Amino acid sequence: MQERSGRAMLSLSCVLSGKARQLSLSLMLMLAHAVTACASLPPPGPRQPSQALAEPLATALGKRVAAVQPNPVLSGFRVVTNGADAYAVLTSLADQAQRTLDLQYYLVHNDPSTRALLQHVQSAADRGVRVRLLIDDLHTSDLDEALRRLTEHPRIEVRVYNPLPAGRFSTFTKVVSSLTDLQRINHRMHNKMFVADNALAFTGGRNLGDEYFLFSDKANFVDMDLLVAGPAVQQLSRSFDGYWNSTLAYPVQVLVPNAPPPEAPASAALDAPQPVAPQVSSDATIVAREITPGAPMRLQWANARLLADQPSKVSQGQAAGPDQLMFDDVAALLRSAQREVLVISPYLVPGKPGMAIFEDLRKRGVRVRLLTCGLASTDAPVVHIGYSRYRPRMLSRGIELYELKPQIEGGQRRLGSFGQSQARLHAKALVVDGRYLVVGSMNLDPRSIELNTEIGLLINSPALAADVARLFDDVVQHNTYRVILADNGALQWVDSATNGGGPVREFDDEPQSSPLLRLTLKMLAPFAPEEML
Numbered sequence: 324m325q326e327r328s329g330r331a332m333l334s335l336s337c338v339l340s341g342k343a344r345q346l347s348l349s350l351m352l353m354l355a356h357a358v359t360a361c362a363s364l365p366p367p368g369p370r371q372p373s374q375a376l377a378e379p380l381a382t383a384l385g386k387r388v389a390a391v392q393p394n395p396v397l398s399g400f401r402v403v404t405n406g407a408d409a410y411a412v413l414t415s416l417a418d419q420a421q422r423t424l425d426l427q428y429y430l431v432h433n434d435p436s437t438r439a440l441l442q443h444v445q446s447a448a449d450r451g452v453r454v455r456l457l458i459d460d461l462h463t464s465d466l467d468e469a470l471r472r473l474t475e476h477p478r479i480e481v482r483v484y485n486p487l488p489a490g491r492f493s494t495f496t497k498v499v500s501s502l503t504d505l506q507r508i509n510h511r512m513h514n515k516m517f518v519a520d521n522a523l524a525f526t527g528g529r530n531l532g533d534e535y536f537l538f539s540d541k542a543n544f545v546d547m548d549l550l551v552a553g554p555a556v557q558q559l560s561r562s563f564d565g566y567w568n569s570t571l572a573y574p575v576q577v578l579v580p581n582a583p584p585p586e587a588p589a590s591a592a593l594d595a596p597q598p599v600a601p602q603v604s605s606d607a608t609i610v611a612r613e614i615t616p617g618a619p620m621r622l623q624w625a626n627a628r629l630l631a632d633q634p635s636k637v638s639q640g641q642a643a644g645p646d647q648l649m650f651d652d653v654a655a656l657l658r659s660a661q662r663e664v665l666v667i668s669p670y671l672v673p674g675k676p677g678m679a680i681f682e683d684l685r686k687r688g689v690r691v692r693l694l695t696c697g698l699a700s701t702d703a704p705v706v707h708i709g710y711s712r713y714r715p716r717m718l719s720r721g722i723e724l725y726e727l728k729p730q731i732e733g734g735q736r737r738l739g740s741f742g743q744s745q746a747r748l749h750a751k752a753l754v755v756d757g758r759y760l761v762v763g764s765m766n767l768d769p770r771s772i773e774l775n776t777e778i779g780l781l782i783n784s785p786a787l788a789a790d791v792a793r794l795f796d797d798v799v800q801h802n803t804y805r806v807i808l809a810d811n812g813a814l815q816w817v818d819s820a821t822n823g824g825g826p827v828r829e830f831d832d833e834p835q836s837s838p839l840l841r842l843t844l845k846m847l848a849p850f851a852p853e854e855m856l
Contacts, residue, residue, distance in 0.1 A: 363504070365577060370574060373480075373568070375423065375561070375564055380522075381422075382520040384523050385522035388522050391622070393624050395554075397554075398551060398553035398555035398624065399551070399623065400555075400787055402547065403525075403547070403548045404737050404794060409529055409546070410436060410536035410538075413443075414440060415614055417440070417447050417519070418443055418446070419519060420452050424454045425457075425521075427516045428530055429513045429515060430531070431462075432532030433469065434533045435533060435538065436532065444456075448476050453480075455567060456473070457481075458483055459484050459511050460483040460484060460487055462494060468579065482574055482575065484573075485507065485512060485571045488501065489501065512637065513776060514764055515529060515778070516559050518559060518563065522552070523614065524550075524560075525548055526548060527750075528546045528764060537739045537741065541744055541745065542702070542746075544750075545747065547751070550622070552622055553624070555628075555629065555780055559778075559780075562631045571634065626782075627780050629779075630761065631649055635647060656761065661687075664689060665692050667752040669749050670696075670706045670768045670770075671695040672706065672709035672712075672853060673713055674769050685720045691721075691722045692723040692795070693722060694803065695726060696747065697727055697728065697833065697836075698726075698833040699729040699836045700745070701748075704843075707844060708847060708851045709768070715808065715812070718808045724806040725803040725804070726804050726805075727802060728746065728834075729747075730746055731746045732802055732820060751766055754791050758788055759788060762780060762782075763777060763778050764777045816834050
């Protein structure tokens with residue numbers, strides 16, 4: 324199952340496409356309002372506060388970073404877009420860690436790639452590495468017993484964030500059993516990071532699962548992460564500590580007090596016998612090879628700052644204070660633009676705040692270019708309802724709008740091999756004036772802005788910004804439909820792959836989407852309030 328950025332709960336898509344996908348959290352909550360529930364959170368139990376490794380330079384990874392760091396105030400970065408490369412980086416970090424591993428994720432699948440990756444994490448624990456694993460609780464129904472068994476390892480601690488205490492045998496029953504606490508459970512932790520020895524980190528848009536690493540034969544995500552070194556890693560670790568020590572981070576054994584005896588050996592990660600690691604091609608592990616001992620570590624060094632929502636954003640009844648919302652920083656950065664803004668967001672529902680920013684930018688002559696999912700390439704059709712409401716207005720303001728095709732066609736070695744699988748956009752990035760780059764977990768939509776906690780890094784680097792801009796241009800040129808307004812005011816889609824020569828292919832309806840899907844969304848549109856998407 325794919326991530327729904329906090330929206331996914333039950334299968335609307337099974338109605339729309341005949342496949343077992345999940346419906347948005349918000350729509351499920353609206354449908355279930357009439358159900359009475361009485362579950363409440365148990366006491367969190369005794370929890371020992373802990374912090375990130377205080378002396379990262381004492382580890383081999385820390386020493387390698389220090390050896391190539393040109394200035395102690397600068398952080399090092401590498402943009403990673405190839406899913407197989409991302410997987411190789413994570414396994415390499417787990418294998419090289421000497422003291423600590425901190426993992427924070429919205430979604431962790433119980434599938435071959437995750438099981439194999441967690442074998443590397445567990446092997447690190449076997450050699451004495453302290454492991455802290457923090458997962459948002461929304462999608463853990465099929466993981467409870469396996470996560471509980473992981474905690475039997477003396478060096479592994481697992482906590483779930485913002486838990487749904489009852490009905491834990493399915494996501495649907497978890498939500499229905501928590502309906503008396505709707506305001507709290509509608510907020511989710513969407514952060515993603517993997518930190519080794521507080522010296523190297525990997526953070527961005529990816530969760531843990533086959534489709535994030537190009538290992539699914541059905542659908543895979545176009546995603547983006549950063550390999551991070553230097554002070555930005557310590558900033559990430561401080562954020563992790565804030566969530567880990569939050570009152571909403573529950574030890575999994577409090578919610579799942581007893582686990583049945585494992586069928587596999589006690590050392591096996593997740594609920595499966597010894598998993599077979601997915602095959603990673605040699606040309607997709609360039610970054611991973613560079614961070615192995617003895618190899619040159621090639622990073623771009625720049626000033627950077629962490630942008631992160633505080634854990635209090637999830638707490639019921641607590642208003643966010645100054646410097647507690649990531650969107651405030653993102654909005655300020657957008658407003659500062661003088662020449663050009665590039666936005667990559669798979670779930671794009673700008674709302675009043677976003678449209679006000681975009682319209683101001685256009686009035687000042689700033690070029691605005693947006694890359695998002697097409698209807699045929701989205702894993703959340705309901706969110707497409709909110710996005711489609713803004714398309715005519717954005718186009719009328721001169722905003723350039725591009726939608727990813729459901730197949731990756733050519734010129735995309737950096738994205739990796741999608742084969743015959745469907746392509747879906749999941750990367751979240753922002754480039755301003757060819758100098759400032761933000762990569763993280765935040766979408767430009769109401770859920771990321773108001774409900775979910777998000778995290779990202781703001782980097783002042785023309786080189787890194789240009790790198791992402793080139794990728795943006797390459798994807799736009801080969802693998803998108805550009806949406807335009809026809810002379811009669813109707814929407815048209817132009818195939819970008821034909822812009823350089825030959826006949827131009829134009830479409831009057833959402834390309835490669837079924838009439839039934841379009842009709843269903845049209846019927847659902849009046850019942851999908853924007854604030855719930």
